[in-house]
Amino acid sequence: MNNKTAVTSRRDFIRNTAAAIAAPLIVPSSVFGRNAPSNRINLGIIGCGNQSTVDLPEWFKNDDCQVVAVCDVNRAGRGYKDEKQFLGREPQRDFVNQFYAKKTGRDSYTGCDACADFREVLARQDVDAVAIITPDHWHAVMTNMAAEAGKDIYCQKPLSLTVRDGQEMIKAVRKHRRVLQTGSQWRSNAMTRHACELVRNGRLGKLQRIESFVAPNNFTSPGPGWQPMPVPDGFDYDFWLGPAPKAPYHHDRCFYRFRFVMDYSGGQTTNFGHHSNGIVQWATGDVVPVEYEDAGSEWPAKGDLFTTPTKVAFRARYANGVELYCHTDKRGSGARFEGSDGWLEFASRKIESHPASLKDSVIGANEQRLYVSENHYRNFLDCVKSRKDGVEPVEIGHRTSMLCHLGNIAMQLKRTIKFDSKLEQIVGDDEAARMLSRPLRGPWKY
Numbered sequence: 469m470n471n472k473t474a475v476t477s478r479r480d481f482i483r484n485t486a487a488a489i490a491a492p493l494i495v496p497s498s499v500f501g502r503n504a505p506s507n508r509i510n511l512g513i514i515g516c517g518n519q520s521t522v523d524l525p526e527w528f529k530n531d532d533c534q535v536v537a538v539c540d541v542n543r544a545g546r547g548y549k550d551e552k553q554f555l556g557r558e559p560q561r562d563f564v565n566q567f568y569a570k571k572t573g574r575d576s577y578t579g580c581d582a583c584a585d586f587r588e589v590l591a592r593q594d595v596d597a598v599a600i601i602t603p604d605h606w607h608a609v610m611t612n613m614a615a616e617a618g619k620d621i622y623c624q625k626p627l628s629l630t631v632r633d634g635q636e637m638i639k640a641v642r643k644h645r646r647v648l649q650t651g652s653q654w655r656s657n658a659m660t661r662h663a664c665e666l667v668r669n670g671r672l673g674k675l676q677r678i679e680s681f682v683a684p685n686n687f688t689s690p691g692p693g694w695q696p697m698p699v700p701d702g703f704d705y706d707f708w709l710g711p712a713p714k715a716p717y718h719h720d721r722c723f724y725r726f727r728f729v730m731d732y733s734g735g736q737t738t739n740f741g742h743h744s745n746g747i748v749q750w751a752t753g754d755v756v757p758v759e760y761e762d763a764g765s766e767w768p769a770k771g772d773l774f775t776t777p778t779k780v781a782f783r784a785r786y787a788n789g790v791e792l793y794c795h796t797d798k799r800g801s802g803a804r805f806e807g808s809d810g811w812l813e814f815a816s817r818k819i820e821s822h823p824a825s826l827k828d829s830v831i832g833a834n835e836q837r838l839y840v841s842e843n844h845y846r847n848f849l850d851c852v853k854s855r856k857d858g859v860e861p862v863e864i865g866h867r868t869s870m871l872c873h874l875g876n877i878a879m880q881l882k883r884t885i886k887f888d889s890k891l892e893q894i895v896g897d898d899e900a901a902r903m904l905s906r907p908l909r910g911p912w913k914y
């Protein structure tokens with residue numbers, strides 16, 4: 469989209485105008501009061517499925533954020549993660565309007581619109597930021613178009629579908645000076661931060677080995693004998709496919725289960741892996757490993773609708789020799805760090821260590837401290853105002869996604885791949901190198 473009219477966002481306009489008439493302007497707080505319209509962030513939601521039920525209530529907690537539009541290619545329907553969920557643009561629009569009606573003590577409220585085409589949200593001058601909660605194959609195209617339209621972006625994890633996606637997202641976000649927060653909320657958790665600070669400050673002695681866990685698949689595939697199904701009423705399937713290849717419709721391809729189809733996601737490697745490996749990356753300095761190999765991964769049969777690993781198992785090696793073993797594990801998500809002086813595990817929302825006292829070690833004022841964010845959504849809103857990077861900006865989200873994608877490539881090819889982490893290129897393996905990017909189906913482009 470070349471929406472020049474939308475390039476300057478409402479917030480940029482206010483900021484630029486204030487700057488133009490700045491000195492010696494003193495703006496009284498009654499003008500830019502805490503919740504004055506100029507101080508409020510108007511948010512558009514793109515993708516009204518399973519995760520929107522988690523994200524919307526988080527946005528609602530912030531008085532200075534107003535959800536003004538929701539968008540989904542699905543009008544309304546069931547069949548998401550949980551059969552009880554009735555989701556899509558109309559139910560989520562009603563959910564938002566009911567929330568604001570209750571909040572403002574009115575009988576009804578109609579301030580939140582619903583649309584099927586996200587370009588309508590991007591074209592709105594009153595929208596400051598968008599939350600992208602669509603399947604992964606849309607993240608890069610939508611992020612780039614949102615950045616060009618002057619919107620800040622909260623993009624769900626995994627940030628990208630391919631390594632190239634992430635590189636293009638960095639270019640767009642930085643070119644248009646947008647704020648992007650990757651929606652992998654574990655970086656806004658005091659316990660995770662403490663675990664990572666313990667590792668970074670050498671409490672384990674010399675770090676030797678890391679394990680990261682991803683949950684087993686939580687849906688069974690319809691198998692290789694699957695048959696196409698009629699597209700449900702009110703669902704724009706071609707728009708759902710977007711930049712992904714054309715394919716016959718099946719329910720298990722789309723709602724929630726898209727994460728088990730390689731054309732739209734990377735399976736649990738990128739789904740839970742983005743959380744677990746994101747912690748690993750935070751603890752080790754956010755530089756990706758340089759070597760990846762399969763460690764006994766298992767995959768669906770040929771012709772199956774699901775095409776992501778049924779068992780994740782890969783090893784990676786950091787430049788300093790530390791080994792990372794990422795694998796399917798009932799613990800769900802988390803990581804274990806082993807060093808010369810002990811171990812530390814972060815899983816099931818608690819930290820365990822050996823010796824037991826290690827986990828309670830206090831980090832001194834002069835030691836390495838990590839970015840403090842107590843709430844991922846609040847951190848994003850604060851950064852929209854300050855124009856600073858949040859706890860998980862585009863480069864960080866990209867590197868964690870990249871690690872997961874490289875693990876998938878090694879597992880798919882069942883051979884060791886070497887990676888130049890500075891150039892972000894696979895070395896000496898043309899077939900593997902081609903897997904860093906995929907063609908986008910037109911008219912969609914970066």
Ligand SMILES: NC(=O)c1ccc[n+]([C@@H]2O[C@H](COP(=O)([O-])OP(=O)(O)OC[C@H]3O[C@@H](n4cnc5c(N)ncnc54)[C@H](O)[C@@H]3O)[C@@H](O)[C@H]2O)c1
Pocket residue numbers: 514515516517518519520539540541542548549555556584586601602603604606624625626651652653707708709710722723724725726739
């Ligand atoms: N941070 C977390 O802990 C967490 C948890 C779950 C999911 N997620 C992420 O959230 C994203 C969505 O996952 P989900 O479980 O909600 O999937 P879902 O299938 O339940 O919902 C996705 C919605 O996006 C809609 N959509 C698809 N293409 C669209 C388009 N072009 N325009 C507008 N809407 C479109 C779909 O119709 C669907 O309603 C994924 O990237 C996933 O990894 C993050």
